[in-house]
Amino acid sequence: QLQLQESGPGLAKPSETLSLTCTVSGGSISSGSYYWGWIRQPPREGLEWIGSIHYSGNTYYKPSLKSRVTISVDTSKYQLSLKLYSVTAADTAVYYCARHLLSGNGAFDIWGQGTLVTVSS
Amino acid sequence: QSVLTQPPSASGTPGQRVTISCSGSSSNIGTNSVNWYQQFPGTAPKLLIYSNNQRPSGVPDRFSGSKSGTSASLAIGGLQSEDEADYYCAAWDDTLSDVVFGGGTKLTVL
Numbered sequence: 001q002l003q004l005q006e007s008g009p010g011l012a013k014p015s016e017t018l019s020l021t022c023t024v025s026g027g028s029i030s031s032g033s034y035y036w037g038w039i040r041q042p043p044r045e046g047l048e049w050i051g052s053i054h055y056s057g058n059t060y061y062k063p064s065l066k067s068r069v070t071i072s073v074d075t076s077k078y079q080l081s082l083k084l085y086s087v088t089a090a091d092t093a094v095y096y097c098a099r100h101l102l103s104g105n106g107a108f109d110i111w112g113q114g115t116l117v118t119v120s121s
Numbered sequence: 122q123s124v125l126t127q128p129p130s131a132s133g134t135p136g137q138r139v140t141i142s143c144s145g146s147s148s149n150i151g152t153n154s155v156n157w158y159q160q161f162p163g164t165a166p167k168l169l170i171y172s173n174n175q176r177p178s179g180v181p182d183r184f185s186g187s188k189s190g191t192s193a194s195l196a197i198g199g200l201q202s203e204d205e206a207d208y209y210c211a212a213w214d215d216t217l218s219d220v221v222f223g224g225g226t227k228l229t230v231l
Contacts, residue, residue: 037220039166046123047158047166047209049220062219096165105154106213106220107171114165 002027004097004112012091012119018084022097022112029078030055036080037100037108038071040093048093052100053080060102087119124149125210127223133200134231141226143193143210149221153213155193157186160207160225169208170195197228205230 008020022036029036037052051061053071061069070083084091094116098108126144133139143155155173158166168177170186173193183198193212197204210223 046225047211047222049222060218063217101171102213105156105172106211107154107156107168108158108166108211109168109171109177111165111167 002099002110004099004110006095006097006112006115008115008117010116010118012087012117013121014088014119015086018082018087018091018117018119020082020095020097020115020117022080022082024078024080029073029080030075033101033104035060035100035102036073037098037102038080038082039096039098039108040091041096041114042090042093045093050082050084050095052102054102089119091117092119093117123224124214124217124219124221125212125223127208127210127226129224130227130229132229132231133197135200135202137200138196138198139200139228141195141197141208141210141228143195143223145191145193145212145221147191148216149191149212149214150188150193151191152215155186155188155210155212157195158209158211160209162207166209200230202230204228 012018035052038050053059068085073080094114096114097112099110157170159169160166173188174186
C-alpha cells in the first residue's frame with residue numbers, strides 16, 4: 001500500500017535552510033486527484049500546515065510561511081521536497097509529509113512517520 | 122491561538138460516550154468539510170473522520186462526526202482505553218487561504 005517516508009538532516013543552524021525529502025512508495029505520485037503536503041508539529045504543540053503541491057507543480061503555501069518556503073516535486077524519483085529558508089528556533093518541529101485531497105474534502109489521508117528537525121547552533 | 126477552537130482536554134470512563142467540540146467560523150467550518158485526526162504520542166496523526174462524518178476504512182463505527190453551522194463534533198461511543206490520544210479537527214479557511222487546525226484535545230480514559 002502507499003507509504004511515505006521523510007528524510008533529511010535532523011539539525012539545522014539558525015538563519016540557514018532546512019531541507020527535507022519525502023519519498024512515496026507503493027503507489028503513484030502522479031495521481032491527478034491528490035496533492036502532497038507538508039505539515040509540522042513543534043514539540044508538545046499542535047499541527048501546522050506548511051504547503052501542498054500537485055504533481056503538475058501547482059502549489060499552495062500557508063500565507064504566513066510563503067516567503068520562506070519552497071515545495072517541489074520530482075515525479076521520476078517519486079519524491080517531494082521541502083525547503084524552509086532562514087530558520088529560527090521556532091521552526092524546530094517534527095515535519096510530516098502526507099497525501100492531501102486539497103481540491104476535495106481537504107483531508108490528509110496517508111502520513112509519513114515524521115522526522116524531527118532541531119534548529120540550533 | 123488556533124483558528125479552530127477545541128477544548129484542551131476531555132475524559133471519560135470505559136464504555137462511556139465522549140464528545141469533542143470544534144468551533145470555527147463561516148470561512149472555514151461554515152463552508153468547508155471538517156476532518157478529524159487521532160494522534161498517539163510519538164506517532165503520526167491518523168485520519169479518523171473526513172468530510173464531516175465519513176469514516177475511512179478500518180475506523181470503528183464507535184467514532185462519528187457531525188457538523189452544524191460553524192461547529193463540528195467528534196463523538197466516541199463505547200470508550201476504550203486505547204482511545205486515549207490527542208484529537209485534532211481541521212478545515213480549509215477560504216479567507217485565510219490556509220488549512221487551519223484546532224489546538225487539539227487530549228482524551229483521557231479514566
